[in-house]
Amino acid sequence: MDKDITIYDIAKELDLSPTTVSRALNDHPAVNKNTKQKIYSMASQLGYRSNMFASNLRRQRTNTIGVIVPKLNSNFMSSVIAGMEKVANEADYNLIISQSLETVEKEIANAKTMFNSRVDGLLVSLAFDTENMDHFEPFISKDIPVIFYDRVSDHKQFAGVVIDNVQASYEATTHLIEQGCQNIIHITGNLRRNVYADRLKGFKYALLDNDLPFSDASVIINNLSEDAGVEAAQQILQMDSRPDGLFVSNDTCAVHCMKTLTHAGISIPDEIAVVGFNNDPICRVVEPSLSSIDYPGYEMGEVAVRSLIHYLSGLADTSVTRITLRSELIIRSSSLRKGKENNKGKALALLPETK
Amino acid sequence: MDKDITIYDIAKELDLSPTTVSRALNDHPAVNKNTKQKIYSMASQLGYRSNMFASNLRRQRTNTIGVIVPKLNSNFMSSVIAGMEKVANEADYNLIISQSLETVEKEIANAKTMFNSRVDGLLVSLAFDTENMDHFEPFISKDIPVIFYDRVSDHKQFAGVVIDNVQASYEATTHLIEQGCQNIIHITGNLRRNVYADRLKGFKYALLDNDLPFSDASVIINNLSEDAGVEAAQQILQMDSRPDGLFVSNDTCAVHCMKTLTHAGISIPDEIAVVGFNNDPICRVVEPSLSSIDYPGYEMGEVAVRSLIHYLSGLADTSVTRITLRSELIIRSSSLRKGKENNKGKALALLPETK
DNA sequence: TTGACAATTACAACCGATTGCATATTTTTT
DNA sequence: AAAAAATATGCAATCGGTTGTAATTGTCAA
Missing domain, CATH: 3.40.50.2300 (Response regulator)
Structure with a gap:
C-alpha cells in the first residue's frame, strides 16, 4: 500500500512548480510542449492519478x-x-x-x-x-x-x-379501429403524469376522428402492474357490452390482462384485439404476440x-x-385480424421469432 | 443563487471555532450538549450542507x-x-x-x-x-x-x-429425470465463468447419480442470447436421437429455444421438457409457462x-x-408431464397467473 | 542597445472540513 | 485550598489541486 502520488511529487521530480504540473495535466495552452511531454511521462511513470476531491473542492463542480x-x-x-x-x-x-x-x-x-x-x-x-x-x-x-x-x-x-405520446396513442387506437374495433377500452396510469394523460388524449382524438363515442367508462386507471392487469381483465369480463379492443399503456399489464382474458375463453385478437406500450421483450414471447409501441x-x-x-x-x-x-407502432398477432391486412404499409411482425 | 454556507459561517454566527462546529456536526463526544444543539439549529436555519469534497479530501475516503x-x-x-x-x-x-x-x-x-x-x-x-x-x-x-x-x-x-449453482442445476436436472427424461441437453454459457461451470457440474452429477450417460454432445455452449436460443433449437432439431429434456442456463435463451421448437411442431413438455434459469417474469408469460430456478x-x-x-x-x-x-426450483408446465406428479412436495406453479 | 511584447513558469492564496495538540474552564479529590 | 482530573473549546496545519497575478526569460523591431 504505497503512498499516493500527487502533483507535488511530479513537480519535485522535474524541478518544476505544482502550478505548471497542474496546468500541463489539464492541457493548459500556457505550458511549453516539451514540458508537457516531460510531465505526462513522469506522471504515468509514477502512476499518478488525480485526486477528484481536491479538484472538485477547488473547482466547485x-x-x-x-x-x-x-x-x-x-x-x-x-x-x-x-x-x-x-x-x-x-x-x-x-x-x-x-x-x-x-x-x-x-x-x-x-x-x-x-x-x-x-x-x-x-x-x-x-x-x-x-x-x-x-x-x-x-x-x-x-x-x-x-x-x-x-x-x-x-x-x-x-x-x-x-x-x-399523443401521436403514438393516436396511432395505436387508429390501428385498432382499422381492425374493426368499435368499442375500445383504454387502460392507463395516473393522469397526473404526462405520459398517461397524453395517451388518453391521443386515444380520445382517435375515437373522435373516427366518429366513435367516448365515455369515461372506456378508461380504466390503475398502476399498470401485473395484478392490475389481471384485475382489469376481470372487470372487462363483467362488462355489459364487452369491448372488442384494448389499448394498454404498458406491456406487462397488457400481457397479464390478455392472458387472463384468454383463460376466460376469449379469443385474441378476434374477440378482443390488444395493443400494449413499450415493446418490451415480453411482447414477442406471449401468445399471441403483443402489438406495442416501440419506445426508444x-x-x-x-x-x-x-x-x-x-x-x-x-x-x-x-x-x-x-x-x-x-416512436413506432409494431403490429403483431394480438391486434391483427385475418382479412384485415389493409395496413397501409405499416411494419408487420407476425411471426413470434421476428425481432 | 446564494452563496453556500460553510462551517465557518456557522462558527462566526455563534462565535465559536470551526473546529467545534465540525465536531458537533459529526456528533463528537467532546462537544457540550447545549453547544451541539445551538449548532444544529443554526446549521439548519442557515441551510448548511456539508461539502463532501472537502470532507473526502481530508478523510481520504x-x-x-x-x-x-x-x-x-x-x-x-x-x-x-x-x-x-x-x-x-x-x-x-x-x-x-x-x-x-x-x-x-x-x-x-x-x-x-x-x-x-x-x-x-x-x-x-x-x-x-x-x-x-x-x-x-x-x-x-x-x-x-x-x-x-x-x-x-x-x-x-x-x-x-x-x-x-451446482446444487440448483442438480435439482433442475433431477427434476427432468423424474419426469422421465432420459436424454437431456444442457445449454449454457462460457465455462470460464463459475456459474456456467458449476451448472454443468451439477448437470453431470445428476446424470451420474441416476445412471444416465453423459457425453460432450449433451452440452451446447453459446452466449445464451435470444438468437442463440433459436440456433440451439435448430441444432436440436437436426440431432439423430432427439433429446427429451432441455436444461438451459438462462430464461431468455430457454424461451426462444422453446418457442422455436414449438413452431417446429414439437410438443412441450411431452416430447421435450424444458427448465430455464433465473425465473425472469418472462417465464410466467410464455406458453407453456417455463420452469426455472428462482434466483434472488x-x-x-x-x-x-x-x-x-x-x-x-x-x-x-x-x-x-x-x-x-x-435458490429454488419453480416447477411450471414446461417440464411437468401428466401422470408424473410425484414431485415429493415441491412447489408447484401450474397456472400462468400464479406468481 | 533598449523597450515592447509574447511565452513560460512560479508564488501564494484558496476551496471547506478534519484533527493532533494545546489551552481554558469546571469539577472532583485530597 | 491546592492539586489533579475531567470537560470543553480553539489553534493551526493539512488534504491535493486550481488560478489570479507577478516574475522571468526570450524574441524582435526600432
Whole structure:
C-alpha cells in the first residue's frame, strides 16, 4: 500500500512548480510542449492519478450527474440507464442513481441527497403521485440544470426528453379501429403524469376522428402492474357490452390482462384485439404476440445525458425545452385480424421469432 | 443563487471555532450538549450542507462504491442493482455503476475508472470472457475491498456472493429425470465463468447419480442470447436421437429455444421438457409457462453491498469468503408431464397467473 | 542597445472540513 | 485550598489541486 502520488511529487521530480504540473495535466495552452511531454511521462511513470476531491473542492463542480428513476428493474428503465451510463462514461461523468419507488416521499428524499451530493445536473423521471415540483427548487435557485425524461413536468421552465405520446396513442387506437374495433377500452396510469394523460388524449382524438363515442367508462386507471392487469381483465369480463379492443399503456399489464382474458375463453385478437406500450421483450414471447409501441429507452437515456452535458458545457440552447424522440407502432398477432391486412404499409411482425 | 454556507459561517454566527462546529456536526463526544444543539439549529436555519469534497479530501475516503456489471438491462441485473441501491442509500453510500458489456476490455477500462474515482470498495460480476484478475490488482495492493457477486472469481482471495449453482442445476436436472427424461441437453454459457461451470457440474452429477450417460454432445455452449436460443433449437432439431429434456442456463435463451421448437411442431413438455434459469417474469408469460430456478437478484444486491460496507466499517470477517444465497426450483408446465406428479412436495406453479 | 511584447513558469492564496495538540474552564479529590 | 482530573473549546496545519497575478526569460523591431 504505497503512498499516493500527487502533483507535488511530479513537480519535485522535474524541478518544476505544482502550478505548471497542474496546468500541463489539464492541457493548459500556457505550458511549453516539451514540458508537457516531460510531465505526462513522469506522471504515468509514477502512476499518478488525480485526486477528484481536491479538484472538485477547488473547482466547485463534481462531474457527477444525479438520476432519479421510479423503478430500476423494468426493461424500459434499465435500458434508459444503460444508455445514460454509456454517454456519461464517455464524457467522464459519473452517474449517481436512486429510485423513488413511485412515491413522492422517496423522490423528495432522493432529490435532497442529490442536492447534498452537489450533482452538476439532475435527470428525473417523475413518480406516479408527484404533484408539485417544490423539491427541485433548490436546484433551480442554484442554477443546477434539471432535465426530465419520459415522465416530465408540465411546467414550461423544465426541459424534457419525451416521445410524442399523443401521436403514438393516436396511432395505436387508429390501428385498432382499422381492425374493426368499435368499442375500445383504454387502460392507463395516473393522469397526473404526462405520459398517461397524453395517451388518453391521443386515444380520445382517435375515437373522435373516427366518429366513435367516448365515455369515461372506456378508461380504466390503475398502476399498470401485473395484478392490475389481471384485475382489469376481470372487470372487462363483467362488462355489459364487452369491448372488442384494448389499448394498454404498458406491456406487462397488457400481457397479464390478455392472458387472463384468454383463460376466460376469449379469443385474441378476434374477440378482443390488444395493443400494449413499450415493446418490451415480453411482447414477442406471449401468445399471441403483443402489438406495442416501440419506445426508444436506450436512446432516451443517451439523449438526456447528452443534452445535460451540453448544457453544463455552456453550449446551452435554452430555447429547446422539449426533445421528442421517434416512436413506432409494431403490429403483431394480438391486434391483427385475418382479412384485415389493409395496413397501409405499416411494419408487420407476425411471426413470434421476428425481432 | 446564494452563496453556500460553510462551517465557518456557522462558527462566526455563534462565535465559536470551526473546529467545534465540525465536531458537533459529526456528533463528537467532546462537544457540550447545549453547544451541539445551538449548532444544529443554526446549521439548519442557515441551510448548511456539508461539502463532501472537502470532507473526502481530508478523510481520504469517498463513501462511494463502484459496481461493475456485465449488462444493466436484464431483469436479473437490474434487480441486483435495485437491491444494491437500496442498501447503499440507507447507509449513505453512493453507487457508481458501469457496464462491461461482457468484454474484458471494457471491464478493464471500468476498473481503471473506478480506481481513479477512488471508490471505497468495488463490486464486480465478471464479463463472459475475463480470464485473469490483473486489473483488480491495484485495488488489492491499496487494500480496497473487491467483492464479487454472481459471476465470481475462483481465486480464494476474493470474496463473493453467490448461489449454489451446482446444487440448483442438480435439482433442475433431477427434476427432468423424474419426469422421465432420459436424454437431456444442457445449454449454457462460457465455462470460464463459475456459474456456467458449476451448472454443468451439477448437470453431470445428476446424470451420474441416476445412471444416465453423459457425453460432450449433451452440452451446447453459446452466449445464451435470444438468437442463440433459436440456433440451439435448430441444432436440436437436426440431432439423430432427439433429446427429451432441455436444461438451459438462462430464461431468455430457454424461451426462444422453446418457442422455436414449438413452431417446429414439437410438443412441450411431452416430447421435450424444458427448465430455464433465473425465473425472469418472462417465464410466467410464455406458453407453456417455463420452469426455472428462482434466483434472488434483489437480495444478492443487498447482501453484496451490506457485506462490503460491513468490511469497510472494519467489522470485517475476513474468514468469510463466500456467501451463498438460497435458490429454488419453480416447477411450471414446461417440464411437468401428466401422470408424473410425484414431485415429493415441491412447489408447484401450474397456472400462468400464479406468481 | 533598449523597450515592447509574447511565452513560460512560479508564488501564494484558496476551496471547506478534519484533527493532533494545546489551552481554558469546571469539577472532583485530597 | 491546592492539586489533579475531567470537560470543553480553539489553534493551526493539512488534504491535493486550481488560478489570479507577478516574475522571468526570450524574441524582435526600432
